Amino acid sequence: MFTLFRENIRIALDSIKGQLLRTILTILIIAIGITALVGILTLVGALENTISGDFASMGSNTFSIRQYEFSTVNNGQREKINPIISYRNVKEFNETFSFPFSKTSIAFTGTRKAEVKYESKKTDPEVAVLGVNENYLENTGTKIDKGRNFTIFDINNNNHVCIIGSDFKKELFKNVSPIGKTISIRGVKFKVIGILESKGATFRNNQDLRVLIPLQVGRSIFTLPNINYNLNIKVDDKQFMEGAQDHAILTFRNIRGLSPVEENNFGLERSDDLINRIASITSYLYYAAWIISIITIFGSSIALMNIMLVSVTERTREIGVRKALGAKKSTIAEQFFMETIIIGQLGGVIGIILGIAIGGGIAMLASFTFSTPWIAIISAATISFIIAVISGLYPAIKAAKQDPIESLRYE
Incomplete structure (x- = not known):
């Protein structure tokens, strides 16, 4: 039994080598469909990992008060215009x-285009500067x-100290420890007291090229009107989350001067709610990936079946000779079926490699968090096998049913 199976593989490989150009084109057709599937799923998975990782680092016992709810955008427009979260709002809330x-953190982005200087060196004007309080990092x-x-003490006394992102070590402080050094932002000097762990970039927003400074010092440097502040509240125990949220909403409603019948003119978001919403959004991308790939793979299966039918026709005399020498119908069917399986699996393997390479390459260029897409790999391997089975079944049956005498007469 094993000897016959091995012989069928040898015959299939000899046939593939005999029609090398046609086989390569067939494999490429299958590989394109598999590449589309694996590539898109790899990229979407990396995107989901990056966004979810950014929010998951905040923890499930954290929520924020912001200008809008995450879900208040319809067709690119807001249902209503909410006032910004002003400094007066966050100061009164904190008090x-x-x-x-629970702990409350306050932060605002002064600029995303700052130029940071150290001695004779300076960065490009692309540094984000944030004013924060002592609870921001946690x-x-x-x-x-x-x-x-x-x-x-640093926050209340407006100390000119700062914490910098990890990218500053690459150029501004190359071969020098930044701790204790003095940098300059808009002519104001700051002593470096800390370096942040690397977080990478999301949608070109480099988290490693930023400077954190005390809140009041930041307000004295960046005096633009209508600055929107961020409030984040962390509860030590998750079981108190509901109570903390209710209390935060009531407190902020009072700060905004809302009557009991008025709707909230601000939003409250939990970090785990955001993760769930992001997952629901990326699920649509997964559906799109499957639809695109299935259409491509359907075309691949038709092409493979057509090529195998042509192969059956071209090898009609060979089939007749084999049957005349005593080959059974099942043996002939297995030979053609094995050839289809090998072609399908080769296309699947090449498609998986190309899909991971393309999807992973794009993810790296976009600074997304890449992870091995095992679901995509298993799905692609399964689909390529199913394509081969479906595409090879009819040609194999047709070859097995050939009349040996008519086959020997075939020119």
């Missing part, structure tokens, strides 16, 4: 919100690689 075992899941965090 009045007193839920047990509440946002941002970690210190070296040095220390801000203390309440």
Whole structure:
């Protein structure tokens, strides 16, 4: 039994080598469909990992108050215009919100185009500068690689200290420890007290090229009107989340002066809610990937079946000779079926390699978090096998049913 199986593989490989150009084209047709599937699923998976990782670092016991709810956008437009979260709002909230075992962080982005100087060196004007309080790092899941965090003394006394992103070590502080060094932003000097762990970039927003400075110092440097502040609240125990959210909503409604019948003119978002919404959005991308790939793969299966039918016709005399020498119908069918399986699997393997390479390459260029797409690989291997089975079944049956006498007469 094993000898016959091995002989069928040898015959199939000899046939493939005899029609090398046609076989290569067939394999490429299958590989294109598999590449589309694996490539898109790899890229979507990397995108999902990146976005989910950014929010997951905040923890499931964190929520934020912002200008809008995540879901208030319809067709690119807001249902209503909410006022910004002003400094007066966040200051009053921080002073009045007193839920047990909770911490409030305040932050704002002063600019995303700052130029940072150290001695005779300076960066390109693409550095983000954030004004934050002492709870910002903990509440946002941002970690210190070296040095220390801000203390309440640094914040209350407006100390000119800063924490920088990891990218500053590559050029501005190349071969020099940044801790204790003095940098300049808009002519204001800051002493570096900490370096953040690397977080990479998301949608060209480089998280490693930013400077954190004390909140009030930041407000004195960046005085643009209508700055929108961010409020993040972290509860030590997740079981208190609902109570903390209710208390935060009530507190902020009072700050905004809303009557009991008025709707909230601000949004409240939990980090895990955002992750769930992102997952639901990326699910549509997965559906699109499957639809595109199935259409391509359907064309591949038709092409493979057509080529195998041509192969049966071209090898009619060979089939007749084999039957005249005693080959059974099942043996003839297995030979053609094995040839189709080999072609299908070769196309699948090449498609998987190309799909991972293309999807992973794009993910790396976009600074997404790449992970091996095992579901895509297993799906692609299964689909390529199914394509081969479906495409090879009819040609194999047709070859097995050939009349040996008519086959020997075939020219």
